[in-house]
Amino acid sequence: MTEKELELYFKDNLSFYDNLSEIELKNLLSCSSIQYYKKGELLNSKNSTCTGIVLVLSGQLRSFMSSNTSREITLFNLFERDICVLSSSCVYPNLTYDVNLEAVKDSSVIIIDSKFFKELTTNNLKIQSFFLNLIQDKLSEVMWVLEQVVFFNLENRVANFLLEEYYLNDSLEINITHDFIANNLGSAREVISRLLKRFENNDIVKLSRGTIKITDIEKLKSLKI
């Protein structure tokens, strides 16, 4: 991607583009870089320094929290044109949580330097407002996850997860491990495997190594939240 293409991308995807001064735009371009990540690679880890603002060009990313005992829960997925701001929490004292960010598929992203972006938001009302909206979005998404975890049982949540994967890939054959589902839902692999086995006994899915085939989508839908 040339600098001109990057500028065009910003023009099309950043609502505050027109509010940037000439010098701000110049700095934005020089503080942005394009990075490529292979499926499974970590872009940002809660234990490392913070990556920056991440804009997804292609692929899919997953933002998640993790425990000391290697349990995980997904906060949100990021697709083309989505933006992650929690990967720059180091520069915001009020964001006390560092999240992990992982490539679910091979992905390309634009990364904007955290400190530079913070300066931009601090000095420009429109950019700050854009950032505020993003943080409000993330708050809403995390509240959604909390609601799912607290008020719904795991059977419903696994049904939801399988249906989302079905809609996302437009295929009844889902290539994921039980471990991946557990890490998305904040559960343990054994628990998910037991639950999927029950789904199989009820003729809802057919399990094989690395694959879950939905055999009765209506029954699965009746289980969703």
Add this chain to the structure above:
Amino acid sequence: MTEKELELYFKDNLSFYDNLSEIELKNLLSCSSIQYYKKGELLNSKNSTCTGIVLVLSGQLRSFMSSNTSREITLFNLFERDICVLSSSCVYPNLTYDVNLEAVKDSSVIIIDSKFFKELTTNNLKIQSFFLNLIQDKLSEVMWVLEQVVFFNLENRVANFLLEEYYLNDSLEINITHDFIANNLGSAREVISRLLKRFENNDIVKLSRGTIKITDIEKLKSLKI
């Protein structure tokens, strides 16, 4: 509280006070009102129109999510000088969750009109920055709750809860119902009662109607997260 006292309160408690223009200050005072709530009263419910920005003058409030089946989980508690912005989510399209706000003790609060406050934040960089920090705080608090729920077992969380109540009231005798603990932790009363009974059998607490007396605080501390 006279208008002069209210102005003094704002001067002492709102970091953006000095950035208010004369007309903004005048409007802020006229768009603020003082309200009193009895213990147990709801200030804001997810099913009603939104209350506004809430500043706690005295007492204690609890912000919580609730399910259709009357389950609840506390997001955060608010004490003197704390501010709740989620009770004005109606004017922010990116805040898709409405929370409930309840007086845990008899409380007095200042309520600032939602629409007026949104206008303030939209036009004034410093006020928007103040609001952004508050939203980031809330995001961090909700992530903390999610972490507790997903990665820790209920025994640890109940131990934590009892210790917090102990520190808060500086008394080993805690006057709360099992239902109240369940509603704070997103659990069911029966589950909490069973757990507290186990604590009693292990000589950690002594239970009586409406009261939990901590009898071995060191044992309780060994259970906390």
